[in-house]
Amino acid sequence: MHNAFLGVKPAVIEWRRFNPEKHQWLIAERRHIDEANQQLAPYSPDFDDIYFNPENGIAESEHVFLQGNDLEQRFNDVHQDTNKKSFNIFETGFGTGLNFLLTAQLWQSTQNKPSNSELHFWSVEQFPISPDDLRTIYRVLGLESELTQSLIEQYPDALPGVHAIPVAPGITLHLVLLPLDKALREIAVPESFAFDAWFLDGFAPSKNPEMWAKGLLHFMALNSKKGSTLATFTVAAVLRKPLPHYGFRIQKRPGFGRKREMLTATFDDKELSPPKPTLADDYVIKHSKANKVAVIGAGLAGCATAYQLLQQGIEVHLFDKEATIGASATNMPSLVALPIMSIDHNAYSQLAFTGFEHLRSFIRQYPGLAKNHFAHQLSNKKYSQFHLEQYETTYSAQTWASSMYKFEPIAIGQTGVEGLKIPAIQVNGPEFCQVLIKELAEDNIHLNNKIQNPEQLDGFDHVIICSGYQLPKISLSQQLPQISPMRGQLTTLKTKLSHQTPVNHDGHLTHFDNKLVIGATFERSSDDTIRREDSLRNIEKVNKRFGLGIKEKDIATEHPGIRATSYDRFPFCGYLTRNQKQSIWVNYGYGARGLCFALLCGEVITNAILGNPSPLTKTLLSRITPRRTF
Numbered sequence: 125m126h127n128a129f130l131g132v133k134p135a136v137i138e139w140r141r142f143n144p145e146k147h148q149w150l151i152a153e154r155r156h157i158d159e160a161n162q163q164l165a166p167y168s169p170d171f172d173d174i175y176f177n178p179e180n181g182i183a184e185s186e187h188v189f190l191q192g193n194d195l196e197q198r199f200n201d202v203h204q205d206t207n208k209k210s211f212n213i214f215e216t217g218f219g220t221g222l223n224f225l226l227t228a229q230l231w232q233s234t235q236n237k238p239s240n241s242e243l244h245f246w247s248v249e250q251f252p253i254s255p256d257d258l259r260t261i262y263r264v265l266g267l268e269s270e271l272t273q274s275l276i277e278q279y280p281d282a283l284p285g286v287h288a289i290p291v292a293p294g295i296t297l298h299l300v301l302l303p304l305d306k307a308l309r310e311i312a313v314p315e316s317f318a319f320d321a322w323f324l325d326g327f328a329p330s331k332n333p334e335m336w337a338k339g340l341l342h343f344m345a346l347n348s349k350k351g352s353t354l355a356t357f358t359v360a361a362v363l364r365k366p367l368p369h370y371g372f373r374i375q376k377r378p379g380f381g382r383k384r385e386m387l388t389a390t391f392d393d394k395e396l397s398p399p400k401p402t403l404a405d406d407y408v409i410k411h412s413k414a415n416k417v418a419v420i421g422a423g424l425a426g427c428a429t430a431y432q433l434l435q436q437g438i439e440v441h442l443f444d445k446e447a448t449i450g451a452s453a454t455n456m457p458s459l460v461a462l463p464i465m466s467i468d469h470n471a472y473s474q475l476a477f478t479g480f481e482h483l484r485s486f487i488r489q490y491p492g493l494a495k496n497h498f499a500h501q502l503s504n505k506k507y508s509q510f511h512l513e514q515y516e517t518t519y520s521a522q523t524w525a526s527s528m529y530k531f532e533p534i535a536i537g538q539t540g541v542e543g544l545k546i547p548a549i550q551v552n553g554p555e556f557c558q559v560l561i562k563e564l565a566e567d568n569i570h571l572n573n574k575i576q577n578p579e580q581l582d583g584f585d586h587v588i589i590c591s592g593y594q595l596p597k598i599s600l601s602q603q604l605p606q607i608s609p610m611r612g613q614l615t616t617l618k619t620k621l622s623h624q625t626p627v628n629h630d631g632h633l634t635h636f637d638n639k640l641v642i643g644a645t646f647e648r649s650s651d652d653t654i655r656r657e658d659s660l661r662n663i664e665k666v667n668k669r670f671g672l673g674i675k676e677k678d679i680a681t682e683h684p685g686i687r688a689t690s691y692d693r694f695p696f697c698g699y700l701t702r703n704q705k706q707s708i709w710v711n712y713g714y715g716a717r718g719l720c721f722a723l724l725c726g727e728v729i730t731n732a733i734l735g736n737p738s739p740l741t742k743t744l745l746s747r748i749t750p751r752r753t754f
Contacts, residue, residue: 203239
């Protein structure tokens, strides 16, 4: 349990004020913070160090990291390039986010005309500061802006993994919440990718030596190109002496304020042994250029994959054997995405939480899609009351929202119960899919089109199979990973409850269009016909659990669907094989987690095709690769 979140935990922050007469740091009271005294600084008792220079933290950050990496001139050059181009920065120690925010401001100020260029800022942090503390810090610094507001609104909970935050158009923060040594092993950086600049900004080597390990320099050399730069405030020997061995030409510069020196370096070249092979390698090797991509299957997986490809300007064609978008298991009045809790926050939980975060980011763009934003989890066959009580303790300690992962009383009909309040997103399946593909040209949507042989897809560089449980019968050099059909049927009733938010028990209670939706059943079957007995089973279950008096005559509509389920519950998502002139990818096997996984898996494949770092760690990529079955 103590390592359930891979060492990630919220930072403990205290405030200190500098007394110039005594030349010492004193504990600051709330009144000092409210006065916005310039001699204030947030302090980490764990590392016995302050986060930034209290006299002029902004100027020091600009001097060391922005000027030290010559960012203003380099940003100007990127913006003037008419081709789409990205500038990639890697930082050790996100801390208060000061370096990121100043970098983002500089990026915006150097963009004098519309540009397709993008800033990607990767930063590693093991002890994230709470949003409330960040608000106070930005107020003290006089740094409040639309950027800080956007960052705080999207700031992730203290959960391990890669958290992508689109802070502003063309600016994405990739916040990696992991201990640094683990982050360096887990970040999936493609062979052809390189960072342009490095910010080394952990606490001083004497305070936090783990942030200055040799593994960092090896990672930097592997993921730099000729001309990549480095800047840091320290000239400590533990960093300075080994840098030339890893291909960096070092240069000492005048430090800021009382600091006599700082360090910058430029990468030339270095032959290094590559990382050990893993199952995640297919996501980082170079793939053929994506001029034209075929996506087979127009359900959640296919529509989400098409959406992610379209966002990168790739020509996409969507194929489906059915006559409508979002048929079968996607064609449901109510789909609910929930993060999956576990005692040890295992790999499946990590994947589900990451997928949920990507879904929530999408919903921020289309808030009208979400019918609800939280649910209540009751004890059931999967989650005993004992487990839920443990989740309340463990997950509430890692989340910033004080109301989440707490028990609260609710009433279902005349029955009072206590439910664990958890984040959730409820959507209507067909509506959700239509929004995903709203930018896809009608001529690129091919319905009633059953793909049976590769010749039908001549001219496509990549083919992505997202076809659910009915896999296309295409002759490939590598067999498609097999999945099992799991039938489920929802039942919409003419009645409704006073409690409107989703309730998860041994099924779901939700509402759509002012009607109660219950279910779903779960059985191994590919029969997608309506079964009245399944609806009666749904009714019997809620009547027995909550003392409701629902009758057969209350049934309004019934919604059968077939889930595609893998042998280990993890989706199959990634590169499969090369078929003549095409790269074949698969993206299916979501089980009952389609809404939670779809956008994430679509981005995983899109980034792999384009040669961009993955939104998942190597451990999670190894769990979803289709090649894990070979």
